[in-house]
Amino acid sequence: MTKPLLRVGLIGSGFMGKAHAFAYGTAAKVFDLPFAVELHTLADANPELARTAAEALGFARATADWRAMVASPEIDVVHVTAPNALHKEMALAAIAAGKHVHCEKPLAPRAQDAREMAEAAEARGVKTQMGFNYLCNPMLALAREMIQAGELGEIRSYRGIHAEDYMTDASAPFSFRNDPVGGGVMADLGSHALATAEFLLGPIARVMGDAVTAIAERPDGQGGRRPVETDDVARAFLRFESGASGSIEASWIAMGRKMQHDVEVYGSKGALLFTQERFNELHFYSAEDPKGRRGFRCIEAGPDHPPYGRFCVAPGHQLGFNDLKAIEMAGFLDALAGRAPEPFSFRQGLRIQGLVETVLASAREERWRDA
Amino acid sequence: MTKPLLRVGLIGSGFMGKAHAFAYGTAAKVFDLPFAVELHTLADANPELARTAAEALGFARATADWRAMVASPEIDVVHVTAPNALHKEMALAAIAAGKHVHCEKPLAPRAQDAREMAEAAEARGVKTQMGFNYLCNPMLALAREMIQAGELGEIRSYRGIHAEDYMTDASAPFSFRNDPVGGGVMADLGSHALATAEFLLGPIARVMGDAVTAIAERPDGQGGRRPVETDDVARAFLRFESGASGSIEASWIAMGRKMQHDVEVYGSKGALLFTQERFNELHFYSAEDPKGRRGFRCIEAGPDHPPYGRFCVAPGHQLGFNDLKAIEMAGFLDALAGRAPEPFSFRQGLRIQGLVETVLASAREERWRDA
Amino acid sequence: MTKPLLRVGLIGSGFMGKAHAFAYGTAAKVFDLPFAVELHTLADANPELARTAAEALGFARATADWRAMVASPEIDVVHVTAPNALHKEMALAAIAAGKHVHCEKPLAPRAQDAREMAEAAEARGVKTQMGFNYLCNPMLALAREMIQAGELGEIRSYRGIHAEDYMTDASAPFSFRNDPVGGGVMADLGSHALATAEFLLGPIARVMGDAVTAIAERPDGQGGRRPVETDDVARAFLRFESGASGSIEASWIAMGRKMQHDVEVYGSKGALLFTQERFNELHFYSAEDPKGRRGFRCIEAGPDHPPYGRFCVAPGHQLGFNDLKAIEMAGFLDALAGRAPEPFSFRQGLRIQGLVETVLASAREERWRDA
Amino acid sequence: MTKPLLRVGLIGSGFMGKAHAFAYGTAAKVFDLPFAVELHTLADANPELARTAAEALGFARATADWRAMVASPEIDVVHVTAPNALHKEMALAAIAAGKHVHCEKPLAPRAQDAREMAEAAEARGVKTQMGFNYLCNPMLALAREMIQAGELGEIRSYRGIHAEDYMTDASAPFSFRNDPVGGGVMADLGSHALATAEFLLGPIARVMGDAVTAIAERPDGQGGRRPVETDDVARAFLRFESGASGSIEASWIAMGRKMQHDVEVYGSKGALLFTQERFNELHFYSAEDPKGRRGFRCIEAGPDHPPYGRFCVAPGHQLGFNDLKAIEMAGFLDALAGRAPEPFSFRQGLRIQGLVETVLASAREERWRDA
Known part of the structure; x- marks a missing residue:
């Protein structure tokens, strides 16, 4: 029985962007994930940066247009690892497009913005996760x-x-x-x-x-x-x-x-x-x-x-820090598959x-x- | 040159009473103390207890009457290690008799009592010390x-x-x-x-x-x-x-x-x-x-x-806890001799x-x- | 510029077999590897075991016939993580077929067998590596x-x-x-x-x-x-x-x-x-x-x-144990590319x-x- | 009931000589020793050194003539903490005079000398101890x-x-x-x-x-x-x-x-x-x-x-190093009193x-x- 496909769009390729990509690589091998994961598109600040990162991190496509990416019907889940100031806009756009969203902490600079994001996700019925990786230990x-x-x-x-x-x-x-x-x-x-x-x-x-x-x-x-x-x-x-x-x-x-x-x-x-x-x-x-x-x-x-x-x-x-991120990612996928709560x-x-x-x-x- | 004599009266022979006695024993050997220390009298709750403790801890005399002891002209310094509730009365009596006083912490249950004690000592011109032993490390x-x-x-x-x-x-x-x-x-x-x-x-x-x-x-x-x-x-x-x-x-x-x-x-x-x-x-x-x-x-x-x-x-x-008390005691004696501040x-x-x-x-x- | 392809054959899917597969997954993302790595075939004791493991570890093909695999022109490098007793036979077969070989320790039960293996590899001009992972720290x-x-x-x-x-x-x-x-x-x-x-x-x-x-x-x-x-x-x-x-x-x-x-x-x-x-x-x-x-x-x-x-x-x-294996694998690939000694x-x-x-x-x- | 007197003679006042003196001071207070200990005489290389050390360490008398001291009927137990090369001669003299002997390690440079010392003590019926202080922990x-x-x-x-x-x-x-x-x-x-x-x-x-x-x-x-x-x-x-x-x-x-x-x-x-x-x-x-x-x-x-x-x-x-020596000394005195084996x-x-x-x-x- 083949696993359903999960097409991942990642925004950002810094510290946490890399960690997410590493985590997918590891989780796919270490866990019996409920999905076949496809690292579909990596979005970054400009085409050159995006292309280099996509290649390094194993994404099939690169783009400088995160809006297009989160809206694309070819993407199932969006990972937001861009600068904090952009989290809200990106996540809301992804949610609006019906995508599941993993967002690095903090959700937004202000709790009122975070509330808007949480409520939007719940209203839209998409699943969400935040990167509280230490708890995955x-x-x-x-x-x-x-x-x-x-x-x-x-x-x-x-x-x-x-x-x-x-x-x-x-x-x-x-x-x-x-x-x-x-x-x-x-x-x-x-x-x-x-x-x-x-x-x-x-x-x-x-x-x-x-x-x-x-x-x-x-x-x-x-x-x-x-x-x-x-x-x-x-x-x-x-x-x-x-x-x-x-x-x-x-x-x-x-x-x-x-x-x-x-x-x-x-x-x-x-x-x-x-x-x-x-740890x-x-x-x-x-x-x-x-x-x-x-x-x-x-x-x-x-x-x-x-x-x-x-x-x-x-x-x-011993596990390393990146392993904790892999556990985090596996937990998210279990939630997406309905196997476990977020x-x-x-x-x-x-x-x-x-x-x-x-x-x-x-x-x-x-x-x-x-x- | 012979050292001046310092005659010690100790009230109490519990945890801290013992520690004070041990400290004198050690300090006398480890340091070049400014005094020849005589463990003169140990006062405790009753004669039997006092006698046993005096013998064990190397005091020459024992008494159940701490008031008499602190008033005695044969005592130069009084150590108060009795229950906290008695600290004030004992210390004030010793101060009134012109004795230097070492008192275990706390000085008294209330700061206002402690103030009375500190002021009495200063007014009377006697030197004082408290048992903040960890600081002697x-x-x-x-x-x-x-x-x-x-x-x-x-x-x-x-x-x-x-x-x-x-x-x-x-x-x-x-x-x-x-x-x-x-x-x-x-x-x-x-x-x-x-x-x-x-x-x-x-x-x-x-x-x-x-x-x-x-x-x-x-x-x-x-x-x-x-x-x-x-x-x-x-x-x-x-x-x-x-x-x-x-x-x-x-x-x-x-x-x-x-x-x-x-x-x-x-x-x-x-x-x-x-x-x-x-430590x-x-x-x-x-x-x-x-x-x-x-x-x-x-x-x-x-x-x-x-x-x-x-x-x-x-x-x-490595030093042990009792060594810290010996350092404390040596510091007190230096203060009594005017070698150093309290x-x-x-x-x-x-x-x-x-x-x-x-x-x-x-x-x-x-x-x-x-x- | 596209990277040359490196097609990997893995024998064994136990503790170390898994670790090798994890290591490739991680190394491909973490390092700028000189090759595009293809996890080509996983060989194990029987077809069922091999298929399950291949799927879990991300290998495209599975086989119970390691001999065929190591001889296949589609394989560039062979990883031997089978039981120790089989290391020699497997490695020699791979060497004979001109494949680079990574073999878990020990090479063979006896040094004389190990010598035969080392000499065979040198004579054939293939590159080799052993799994002394702790040294990759x-x-x-x-x-x-x-x-x-x-x-x-x-x-x-x-x-x-x-x-x-x-x-x-x-x-x-x-x-x-x-x-x-x-x-x-x-x-x-x-x-x-x-x-x-x-x-x-x-x-x-x-x-x-x-x-x-x-x-x-x-x-x-x-x-x-x-x-x-x-x-x-x-x-x-x-x-x-x-x-x-x-x-x-x-x-x-x-x-x-x-x-x-x-x-x-x-x-x-x-x-x-x-x-x-x-560590x-x-x-x-x-x-x-x-x-x-x-x-x-x-x-x-x-x-x-x-x-x-x-x-x-x-x-x-902090790095984890599997990260050490990823460093090990990256070092091997650098050697294969002539970037560094084995x-x-x-x-x-x-x-x-x-x-x-x-x-x-x-x-x-x-x-x-x-x- | 008064305790029997034990008159101590100490040879040497360096690292270990001091430690022995400290140990007696502490042991007398901490333990219920079977003896009233008198720090009788301290012998050192010259009169001046001996006098200074005796005063510092609480010995009543000082001498530069260790031979006289170990022979004196006023001494019950001799502690040898002089340079290693002298251990044998000193210990044998003390044994010959019927004194119990505590000797710092090593007994003597050669095992054959040590044997002579052990046998002499046993033949004379005196008790002995060596300073293996770490074991007293x-x-x-x-x-x-x-x-x-x-x-x-x-x-x-x-x-x-x-x-x-x-x-x-x-x-x-x-x-x-x-x-x-x-x-x-x-x-x-x-x-x-x-x-x-x-x-x-x-x-x-x-x-x-x-x-x-x-x-x-x-x-x-x-x-x-x-x-x-x-x-x-x-x-x-x-x-x-x-x-x-x-x-x-x-x-x-x-x-x-x-x-x-x-x-x-x-x-x-x-x-x-x-x-x-x-420790x-x-x-x-x-x-x-x-x-x-x-x-x-x-x-x-x-x-x-x-x-x-x-x-x-x-x-x-926590105990300190000198406390271990006090335990050592108390053990020796228990042995001298027949309360416990050496x-x-x-x-x-x-x-x-x-x-x-x-x-x-x-x-x-x-x-x-x-x-």
Whole structure:
């Protein structure tokens, strides 16, 4: 029995565009996908760029006209990995054309735009996904499974961090990341911290935010200086609907940190520690281990932690970042085939974006806000 | 030349009482103390307890009458390690008798009491010290030295944690730790996190607190249940006078954690990571290391980090917790001899206690407060 | 300009067969390969198995007749991932047909067979590669670069380990791994330890081996027991031609270890530590760091460490095991295109196999042997 | 009831002399020692040195005449921490005078001398101890207890290392450590690795040694160069009487390593990892943990691991190196009081020294030797 064809249109060929293309390549081999995937067309800013990228990434066609591509009846699903400012327009156009859409985070600079996108997709009946790739890690799936199964008992407190250092250089010019609309670290990295928190512990009910501009001005690229208003480091206290309390922090000026996406979950019977810096490990403390023999144990990813076994039959060999994207893509295709719910839809993305805005509003107003 | 005699009176022989006695034993050998120390009298709750402890800990005399002891002209310095509720009365009596006083933290349940104590000591002209032992670690001294020397550049952000798990058991009865006056984790552990933060980065200017009671009630020890009002986990956003921002967290329900007193300091040129779990190490990232060769380096304690060399001439052998107390005691004696300022006086303890109260008030009022 | 076509025939679809197919998929997108790769035919033990695997792994055709496939003029390169016992026959047939051959390790159970294979390939003028995937890690490339550039000074000593635990279960039946010809842990894992040692420090000159059968007999699969003669743990002292000394150890009964492929290199000016358990890190100690600031620094893989940047433009995201195989495959294709020497040819594989046999012979004879 | 008096005479006040004095100070407070200890006399190379040290370390008297001191009826126990070359003469004199003797390792440069010392002590009926301080660690006691209780199942393999870097500097002059008689790293550090191996797994039956001089000559201190014959790095394969196999390595040129005293023990049901670099931890893997939840767990030292609780009632506070010496001293005093067997007597020290010589002889002769 041949599989139905899925014709993919990709907009953008930067960091995430490449990652999507890699992910399809890997997913097609690693998973038993419900579709025969055809990398149909790659759209980029100009014909030359598009052609080169299409060739490199295995797309059959290239175009500089993303509008035509998303409207084409030959395309089934559109991947939006263009600059953030364009996400909304592109996604809405694709949705209007009845295409399923995978959009990199953030959906749009403002939650109100994100809401428009989520609602458009739902109204049109197309499926959507956002790129919250860290959540595709088997070790975080294990963490959630353990929490939900009660292996940690009642969850009492949580700490989440996402810190990197790509904005530490004060001499680097003002960029889209510093744009007062949609920029800032809570949006860029804090969104991951918030998504992971809800992935593991369920809905956040209230937040109290803190947002700090650590590098007050940056070169404007034209010989002058431009004041920065967006957050370089941002924090939030959290209350979960479950009753647990917690906190998150996001920083892009954490010198030396390349991928400190950390999680600590403390329950009445156990605890979990995780860091994306060593994301093939999950550290588990069980208060039920014998006295004198207790300690955080380092569980290494292996075939016991699906879908790791799809990638490698032996434990300890480790997945890489691009493998997480392949898992993400496979999840999306399962959703398209009706095999499973959307792993992280626009609706969920909207939720995160709303949380980001609520945290920032709370920080600005210096008061707790319902989430 | 013979050294002047210093006659020590110790009140209490529990965890910290022992630690003080051990510290004198070690300090006398490891350091060139300015005094010949005589462990003169140990006071405890009853004569039997006092006698046994005095014998075990090397005190010449024992008494159940601490008032007489602190008043005795044969005592030069009094160590208060009795239950927290008694600190104030004991310290004030000792101060009134003109004795130098070392008091375990907290000075008193309320900052106003602590203020009274600090002022009494200053008025009477006696020297004081509090037991902020973690600050006596050579690796934290190194951290401070590096920060002050500018090795990290301008400090931008800070994260401090002190989490343990000794209150995780919800079936453990209500105790002094749960007392609405002076109890709670921000006072017990958060005080360390706050002290370390100011030790490294200087004065905190503003705080926004968060305080959570995770175990809502506990057995009252009489067959009933008693509601708990104190904080089991507490957090604060921080603004330092230097302009840096940060956060701290304190928890005594962090299952599995025995001594997570963590510090992360991020600057414009480097970063430091420290955990009391491995307190003979300091991790340092320098942005000035060559490209492709950068990373957090694990500096192991050694003779390059005074006063480590006093304990051991070879690096990597490691200090223990009791050694930190010995360093604390030696610092106090240096202050008594006028060799050095008081390392952590009642005045400083009052500052921390004030911070604790400000954090808790801020949490209660749900608003930022000046510190 | 279109790329020349490279038509791939793969024999086997198990652990390594899959890994090869995944690697082609990834390499085609991540690298600018010199060929347009066509996954032409997959051969496996029977038609059904071959067809299913071909479909899953993206091969256009399937066959149960590997002989026909390797002889076919439509195939340019043959990948041998069938059981070890068949490697020689398959590779020789492919070589005879003038095909380039990638063969998983070991080349053959005996070095004399491996020699025949290497010589046949050289005589026929085809290119060869073996699957020493761990060596494809950018962090080991960095290690070698640092050693060769003298960043560690004169290399004085070395320690290598490859330990896992997949043979710990004494009730698991006797298998091909226990076959006196070609089996044993020095061949299976020690070969990696030896290859890494020579990769980093250059040729080994002399060895003294130690080989131990820890599980003396295993079920024979027919209700009886069968004595085991092969090594479960094996060790060697090493002398490198450079003058450095070292040791390696291989174990497949190291309970709890999933991937302890460790390296420690000590020089007169610095040292390196590496473990495959955290293979996106390299730990570097420089004696030239300032006094009091020295320590092993944890270098995280990033774009500074090629070809990491091909996979991801941001540091800290991490490669996975399958990415190492993609690097391996890209290296082979570069060799086929004459862009670069063969990264790990049959000749080099023969070298490792010879070392394995020399270590085992030395262990048996209980004397040092020239390598 | 008053305790019997134990009058201590100490020879030497360097690294280890100080450590012994510190240890008595601590042990007297931490443990319920069977004796009232009097630090009676400190003997050193000249009167001035002795007096200064005695004062600093709390000894009542000082002397430059160790012979008189060990002969004095006022001394009950003699501690020998003078240079290695003098150990024998001093210990024999003390034994002859009927004194109990604690001697730092090595007993003497040659095993035959060590034998003489052990036999003299036994003949005279005095008790002896050697300073194998690492074995006094509660976490190694725990490891042994777990092994002996069968928690790891049948022990199959072992790896021990003791590596430091205090001899890496090739420009440092020839010293007593390089003396062909008694010098070398196998004697200095390998002795620890051997002692730990037998402490944990019981008697070693056979060894195959490897000894390497990495720095071929050193300044002779007189403007010339002197060839070095002793080992800078040495290794041994081991066979234990239990049937387990293993290896040890000793190095004092392991750049960057300050205290790599590592142990790995692999059994049929579990495994243990330990490093002195983090000696308040023991890592334990149990194959009996549930599938998917297995991993090395980091057990932190606490009151569950005696005698930790003597030092501190709370877990995670950590012991330091000097605390290990205090445990050592308390063990010796228990032996003197007949409460317990000698923890590490001259007889056991002789055993280790014999092993060292056997390893070195084996290395020289390039053949296995019975141990």
